Amino acid sequence: GQQVMQIPQYQHVQEGEDFTTYCNSSTTLSNIQWYKQRPGGHPVFLIQLVKSGEVKKQKRLTFQFGEAKKNSSLHITATQTTDVGTYFCAPYGYSGAGSYQLTFGKGTKLSVIP
Amino acid sequence: SQTIHQWPATLVQPVGSPLSLECTVEGTSNPNLYWYRQAAGRGLQLLFYSVGIGQISSEVPQNLSASRPQDRQFILSSKKLLLSDSGFYLCAWGLAGGRSDTQYFGPGTRLTVL
Numbered sequence: 001g002q003q004v005m006q007i008p009q010y011q012h013v014q015e016g017e018d019f020t021t022y023c024n025s026s027t028t029l030s031n032i033q034w035y036k037q038r039p040g041g042h043p044v045f046l047i048q049l050v051k052s053g054e055v056k057k058q059k060r061l062t063f064q065f066g067e068a069k070k071n072s073s074l075h076i077t078a079t080q081t082t083d084v085g086t087y088f089c090a091p092y093g094y095s096g097a098g099s100y101q102l103t104f105g106k107g108t109k110l111s112v113i114p
Numbered sequence: 115s116q117t118i119h120q121w122p123a124t125l126v127q128p129v130g131s132p133l134s135l136e137c138t139v140e141g142t143s144n145p146n147l148y149w150y151r152q153a154a155g156r157g158l159q160l161l162f163y164s165v166g167i168g169q170i171s172s173e174v175p176q177n178l179s180a181s182r183p184q185d186r187q188f189i190l191s192s193k194k195l196l197l198s199d200s201g202f203y204l205c206a207w208g209l210a211g212g213r214s215d216t217q218y219f220g221p222g223t224r225l226t227v228l
Contacts, residue, residue, distance in 0.1 A: 033216060042204055042219040043158070088158065092215055102208075102215050104150075106157035 003027075004091050006105030014113050019076045021108035023089030032072045033090040033102065034063060043088060043104075079112050086110070116141035120205050120220040127227055133178075133192040135223050137205030140186065145207040147188040148217060149180055152202040164188060165210060200227045 003026040013019050023032065031050040035043040047056055049065035049072060056063045060083075062075045072091075076083055086107040093103070117140045127133060139145050149161040160173045162180035170180050177196060181189045188205055202224050206217040 042222050043217075045216050045218065048216060090217075101160070101163075102217060104158040104160075 004089065004103055004105045006089055006108055008108055009106065010109050010111070012111045012113060013079050015081060016078050019079050019083070019110055020073055021087050021089075021110075022071065022073050023091070023105055024071045025091050025093070027070070027093055029069050029091045029093040031092045032065060032069075033092065034072075034074055035088045035090060035104075036085050037088065037107070038085040041085075076110075079110070081112050081114055084110060084112050116207070116218065118205060118207055118218060118220040120203075120223055122223055123221065124224045125226070127195050127225065129197055129227055130194045133190070133195050133199070133225070135190040135203055135205075135225075137188040137190075137220055138186055139188075139207045142186070142207065142209070144185060144210045146210050146215065147182060148206040148208070149188065149190050150204040150206065150219075152204060152222075154201070158204070161190070195227045197227050200225055 005024045007022050011019055031048055033048045034046040036046055037043045047063050049063055052069050053067045054065040060077045064073045072089055074087055086109045088107045089105045090102045119138050121136055146165050148163045150158045151161055152158050161178060162170055162172055164170050164182045167182050167185055178192050202222050204222045205220040208215045208217045
């Protein structure tokens, strides 16, 4: 089945510093999605990457999909306290059980020190 | 627009008691529906998903069950709760038939089993 590893598990940064989280899959993916969960809240969809080598930007957030479609990254430039939360990658691919599924990584918990 | 509701928001139950959590979706038809569990500080574990009324797929064997009695209603149940059932239960919906399967989460139910 599909396995996904997300690193780091935790990240503490000073406000204004950059932050990057990485997501690696053992299989080639159809696409990959990113979600953000604020403390005490529920995951919220951020973006979907479909094409090999794709790069998308949302203000200070930059999302990349690897050329081999097996890894992805989320980079935040000049973090702010509003960026606090857990960021999940969610690859969409063959589950090995006869279906395609979204599989959530364990997430990277970001803390921003003011 | 689509909305997803979950109730109750919080629940404290003794070990061995039954459980029923409800999720309803508005503004869409024939959605894919999902139940996830998130232990404290952990990632999202897919418990069940459904592609239609009465169609339930279980991802993790355990003492929980799910039912979909109506198109936009998804219920998570247990006959006897265990301490290990404590966690944050999230319901999500996605468009049927799509390859990307972006998921939209409800506000969640925080369950504490004592």
